[in-house]
Amino acid sequence: MRRIISILLENEPGALSRVIGLFSQRGYNIETLNVAPTEDLTLSRLTLTTTGDDKTMEQITKQLNKLVDVVKLVDLSEGAHIERDLMLIKVRASGTMRDEIKRTTDIFRGQIVDVGPNTYTIQLTGTGEKLDSFVAAMAEADILEVVRSGVAGISRGEKVLRL
Amino acid sequence: MELLSGGEMIAKALEDEGVEYIFGYPGGAVLHIYDALFKTCKVPHVLVRHEQAATHAADGYARATGKPGVVLVTSGPGATNAITGIATAYMDSIPMVVLSGQVATHLIGEDAFQETDMVGISRPIVKHSFMVRHAEDIPATIKKAFHIATTGRPGPVVIDIPKDCTRPDAKFEYHYPDNVKLRSYAPAQRGHTGQIRKAAKLLLSAKRPVIYAGGGVILGESSELLTTLARTLNYPVTNTLMGLGAYPATDRQFLGMLGMHGFYEANMAMHHSDVILAVGARFDDRVTNTVSRFCPGAKIIHIDIDPTSISKTVAADIPIVGPVQSVLEDLLDIIGSLQDKDAQQPDTGALGRWWQQIEEWRAKHGLWTGRRYGESDRIMPQQVIESLYRVTGGDAYVTSDVGQHQMFAAQYYKFDKPRRWINSGGLGTMGFGLPAAMGVKLAFPDMDVACVTGEGSIQMNIQELSTCKQYSTPIKIINLRNNYLGMVKQWQDMQYEGRYAMSTYEDSLPDFIKLVESYGHVGIQVTRLEELDQRMEEAFAMKDRLVFLDIFIDPMEHVYPMHVAPNGAMKDMWLSKNERT
Numbered sequence: 001m002r003r004i005i006s007i008l009l010e011n012e013p014g015a016l017s018r019v020i021g022l023f024s025q026r027g028y029n030i031e032t033l034n035v036a037p038t039e040d041l042t043l044s045r046l047t048l049t050t051t052g053d054d055k056t057m058e059q060i061t062k063q064l065n066k067l068v069d070v071v072k073l074v075d076l077s078e079g080a081h082i083e084r085d086l087m088l089i090k091v092r093a094s095g096t097m098r099d100e101i102k103r104t105t106d107i108f109r110g111q112i113v114d115v116g117p118n119t120y121t122i123q124l125t126g127t128g129e130k131l132d133s134f135v136a137a138m139a140e141a142d143i144l145e146v147v148r149s150g151v152a153g154i155s156r157g158e159k160v161l162r163l
Numbered sequence: 164m165e166l167l168s169g170g171e172m173i174a175k176a177l178e179d180e181g182v183e184y185i186f187g188y189p190g191g192a193v194l195h196i197y198d199a200l201f202k203t204c205k206v207p208h209v210l211v212r213h214e215q216a217a218t219h220a221a222d223g224y225a226r227a228t229g230k231p232g233v234v235l236v237t238s239g240p241g242a243t244n245a246i247t248g249i250a251t252a253y254m255d256s257i258p259m260v261v262l263s264g265q266v267a268t269h270l271i272g273e274d275a276f277q278e279t280d281m282v283g284i285s286r287p288i289v290k291h292s293f294m295v296r297h298a299e300d301i302p303a304t305i306k307k308a309f310h311i312a313t314t315g316r317p318g319p320v321v322i323d324i325p326k327d328c329t330r331p332d333a334k335f336e337y338h339y340p341d342n343v344k345l346r347s348y349a350p351a352q353r354g355h356t357g358q359i360r361k362a363a364k365l366l367l368s369a370k371r372p373v374i375y376a377g378g379g380v381i382l383g384e385s386s387e388l389l390t391t392l393a394r395t396l397n398y399p400v401t402n403t404l405m406g407l408g409a410y411p412a413t414d415r416q417f418l419g420m421l422g423m424h425g426f427y428e429a430n431m432a433m434h435h436s437d438v439i440l441a442v443g444a445r446f447d448d449r450v451t452n453t454v455s456r457f458c459p460g461a462k463i464i465h466i467d468i469d470p471t472s473i474s475k476t477v478a479a480d481i482p483i484v485g486p487v488q489s490v491l492e493d494l495l496d497i498i499g500s501l502q503d504k505d506a507q508q509p510d511t512g513a514l515g516r517w518w519q520q521i522e523e524w525r526a527k528h529g530l531w532t533g534r535r536y537g538e539s540d541r542i543m544p545q546q547v548i549e550s551l552y553r554v555t556g557g558d559a560y561v562t563s564d565v566g567q568h569q570m571f572a573a574q575y576y577k578f579d580k581p582r583r584w585i586n587s588g589g590l591g592t593m594g595f596g597l598p599a600a601m602g603v604k605l606a607f608p609d610m611d612v613a614c615v616t617g618e619g620s621i622q623m624n625i626q627e628l629s630t631c632k633q634y635s636t637p638i639k640i641i642n643l644r645n646n647y648l649g650m651v652k653q654w655q656d657m658q659y660e661g662r663y664a665m666s667t668y669e670d671s672l673p674d675f676i677k678l679v680e681s682y683g684h685v686g687i688q689v690t691r692l693e694e695l696d697q698r699m700e701e702a703f704a705m706k707d708r709l710v711f712l713d714i715f716i717d718p719m720e721h722v723y724p725m726h727v728a729p730n731g732a733m734k735d736m737w738l739s740k741n742e743r744t
Contacts (some may be wrong), residue, residue, distance in 0.1 A: 010347060013294065014282055025287045055474070062471040068291040068311060071347040163346065 004076040015069035032150035080156040086149040092142035093120040169298035169329035170199035176305040179339040186217040190237025192264025195329035212626035216598035218248020223599030231258035239277030250288040254589025258317035267327040290318030310343040315350025316469040354485030363497040369438035370513035378405030379443015383487035401429040412577035422450040427528035434734035446477040456732035541717035548575035559611035564596040564620030567649035572615040594623030604636040628682040645718035684709040
C-alpha cells in the first residue's frame, strides 16, 4: 500500500543522507522524495512516498523516528490530506500539434511557461495520478523532457506537523 | 573562563566527562590533539597496534564497566580500521565515543592525503555522528556524543574533527556543559502503565511461562530486578548469548542459553510455552530459528527501550517500550498489588506440572546434568571450559572470539553475574577477544580475565600481545587449538559433505609458544587431559604475566545442541552428530 510520510528534519549537513541511507540499508522503497527548508531555517520538511505492508510501514516509521536528526514525522495517508506534485514537461510543439497540446494543457489546467519556435514547456501541479494522466494524454506528442518535484503533502484541517 | 585550543578542549572535555582510558593511535590529522593530551591531559592513553583493537578494547572496557569506551584515531586508514569495532559495538548496543581526525576543512572533498568520508562510511553503524565545523562547538559536541551514546538504547557515536579545528594557536573560551538538550532525541523514561498492567495479568494467568532475557537486562542494570521477578513468580528463565549473567546460571530456575546452540531444555520450554516474557532481547534469527514456526502457542510480552526491536521479526502481543529497570519495577509493583488485593496468584498446579516437564527435559539432554559430549583420547573443548570454570571459581571475566570456542564458553562457563561474559554476539567479530580482554583487565586489574579463542580468531588481532606487554595487562589466553576454522568446518561437515573449503591452515600455523615468548609473555602447551587442570592453575597463578595456553583439542568435535535449519522450529535440534529431536 502506498503511504506518504512527512518529516520535520534537522537542517543539518548529512541529515538527509541518514534518511536515504536508512531506506537503502533496510531494503525499503522510496518512490518520490521532496525536501526543502521551512519557515524555521533550522528545520527541513521532507515528504516521501513509499509502499509496504503494515508491518513494513510500522518498521519504517519507527526506524525513522529513531534517527536523531528526525524531529517529528507523520504518516499523512492515515488521514485526510492534500498532496501535490509539480511537473515541468517539455514537448515538441509544431504544426497542428501546437494547438492540440495547448487544448490538452487547458483541459488539465496546466500552464505553458515557456514557448519556443518548436517547443512548449508546460507546468502542471496536482496529485501524482493527475500528472500521470497528463503524460498519457500527451502520448501523441513528442515528449522531450519530464521533471517532477515528487509529492509534497500536508494534512487537512487543524492537524499540523510542527514543533 | 579558560582559553583553550580545539585540541586542548578535547583533552579537557574528556577529563570533565570522567573518562578513565582513551584507546587510540596517533596520525597526521590528530597530532594537535595528541600534543594537547601529552601536555595537559590526566586521562591515560593506551596505544594499540591497530585501530580495530582500539575499538574492541574500548568496547570490552564498556561491557565490563557499563561506562562508555573512548577511542581516538586519525583520518583515512585510522578511521576505516576502526569501522569493524564500531559495527561490533553497534550490533550489541555498547556505549562508545569515537573521535576521528579529519583532514583540514579547506581540503575536505579534494581527495586529500588520508582523507575519507568517515561520517559517510560509519553512518549505517553508528547511533549518531557529528562533524565538527567550528572549534568552539567541540565541548558541546562531546557532551552530546556522550549523552547519546549512553542513554536510551546505547551505541557508538562518532565525532569527526577536521585538523584545523584543533590547531594550537586558535583559542576559545572553554565551558563544559552540565547537561544536554536535544529536541529530537528523547528515549522513553517509563513504560506505559496500562500495558504493564495487562502484562502482569497475562503473566499471572500463564500455565507454561518462560522469561526470555537478553543483553538489554545487563545494559539496563536490571539483573537483580529480573532475578527478583523470576523468583517471585517461580518462573523459568533463559538467557540469550548477550544476556548470559543477567540471571545467575547456577540458579535452579535457569534453563541455560537458548537459540541455535541453546540448551535443549531452554529451546523446548520456549517452544511449548504459553506466555513468553521477553526482556531486553530482540528475537534475533540466531534465537528464533524459522520465524513462522516460532513458539506457536505463546503470547508474547516484549519489553524493550527501542521501539524498532518490538515486532520487528516476531509480533508482540503486549509491547512495552521503556527502560528495563523502570518497567520491571512497575511490573513487580503491579504483580504485588494484584496478588494482594485481587488474590490473583500464579496457577501453582499448572506451574508444578510445567516444572516437572522442564526437569524431565533437563535430565534427558541438559548440558549440565550429565556428560553430553563424546569420549576421545584427545582433550574435548568442553573440558577446557569446565577446567577454566573450576580454576577461576566461576568468577572470571571471560572474553571470547567467534566460532566453536565461543559457543563452548557460552555453554559451559556458568556466569552468575552480569558483565562477566564479553563477546561479539551480533556482528560475530573474529579478533574481538584479545583486545576486549585488554580493555577489561585495565578496568579490573585485580580480577581474573580470560580470553577464550581459537587459532583462527587470535591471529586476527594477535599484534595486541605487544600492547599487553606495554601496559602490563596479564590476561590469560585460552587457545582451543584444533587446526581448523572450527565452526566453518562444522558447517562443512553438516551441509557440504565434509568438503573443507579453506578451513584448514595445513602446516602454516606459527609456534604460538615461541610467538608469545617473543612478545615477552609466557606460553604453555597442553596436549594431555591429565595435565589440563594443573596447567590452567599454573597460568592463573602467574598473576603478573600474560599466559597463552595453547591447548590441543579434539578437532572433530561439533557444538551441540544445534538448531535444525532451514525450516526448523525452536524445538528442532541436533543433539549430537547422529541424534536429533
